[in-house]
Amino acid sequence: MAVTTSQNAIPMDKLWQEPERAADDPALVIDVGGFEGPLDLLLHLARNQKVDLARISVLALAEQYLQFIESARRVRIELAADYLVMAAWLAYLKSKLLIPQQARGDDGPSGEEMAATLAFRLKRLEAMREAATRLVNRNRLGRDVFARGAPEHIPHRVQSAYDATLYDLLSAYANLRQRGAVTQVTIEKRKVWSLADARNLLTRMLGEIADWTALQHYLLPYLPPEDRITATASAFAASLELVREGRLEIRQDGAFQPIYLRKGQSSGTTNPLLQAMAGDVD
Template sequence: MTAEILSFETGRPADVAEGEPALVVDVEGYEGPLDLLLTLARQQKVDLAKISILALADQYLSFIEAARKIRLELAADYLVMAAWLAFLKSRLLLPEPPSAEGPSAEEMATALANRLRRLEAIREAANRLMNRPQFQRDIFPRGNPESIAEIKHPKFTATLYDLLSAYATQRQSRVLTSVHLAKRTVWSLAEARASLERLVGIAEDWSCLDEYLMNYVADPTQRATVFASSFAAALELVREGEMEINQKQAFAPIYFRKRPPQAAMAAPDLSVE
């Protein structure tokens, strides 16, 4: 028999009739032999070195016989405890054999004491838990709990380098993978010549070329092509002798008129208006 017997935990009979033989102490209300030993130890009535083995065995056997009709496993547990106590008593009284196997009597007694202390600690913890305020008995929750307002205080720790890196990453993700160039509308030289020929036919006096060309510029992006093609067409008409152009100074407005037949070219009078 070894210290592994301590792993048994026992209960108690559900009902014990009055007058039936039982232990010397009233076992009603105890959960088993270990609980009974714990109570006796608290009352300082258990001395393993002085107990009577026969009396203890008789008391246990009497109780087992009475409990056999109710719960057989309870009787077996009490019998095991009685046998173990008798074995421990004999080990404590008799000297240790020179070649004893297993734990010594002192180790077995210490294991039993530790078991009793552990059971006592568990009982005290259970009592403390049961004495705490019980939900729906001592304390009650409120019907409509208040909402919790969450207040955030952001704290930024980014440096200038971090900001620039984040901006570069964002811009890089938006870079176009393919570039599409829109087709530009170009005013051809033929279109410009046809327009100038119509203007020259009605321009008997000097007229500003820019004012006439602005009527053909519907889109501001076409301003450059209209002026370039018109100037080239004007030079072509001057070369052919169909019109005359004049400019007072560099980057000044260009004036044109229809060339008079067999008349000498006169300088335009640009002093008015």
């Protein structure tokens, strides 16, 4: 297993701090190579070079550690992990005595780096376990703490305020009634002068038309404004009939000029204006 370090390796004795153990926790007491006592004491003496590691049997240390694990893991499994680090450290110290020191190349991590990595992982595992224990022991909803019951009923009243005047009220009512009312539209019949009415009028006026007189002179003063257009058109058409019969003469000085009438001189005479109109028709 390759281990990558970004800084110089920190000695294991600075990384490893012996955990605090309760008074009732079982202790690993070993008897190897003339030493009999707790494993953490042996580790302390080995670090300070106050014990001869060459006389310590790693095989005996491993056997006693396995026996301790069988009895201690039922009580506290993290305690076994702590002693595992101690045993690994002792094995590492003795391996340095047995294996000749050689120049370390770049092909792998050193023993101190591997031991420091192992101690760091064990510490991180312990932190995870403690965090899980704290989460499990937190107050639980419905067991330790309880939510609020039914919410309090708060009455909700709505009060409307109107700012419309009496005129607004009557206008709205009138518009509503007007939309529902049936409206009957009556178109007034248009008053029209017929050709016979205009002919009779001109026939009665023949005795009075001795000289040239404008057609409007006999019509406009006696008719209301709304009847003047239809009366003028009908009188002009009737005058053409009387001109054709020779009873009336008609002339016009130019386009859009007034039309003048006078009594015919003889029945055989044909009015020049009538001849011109007849030529246009042909």
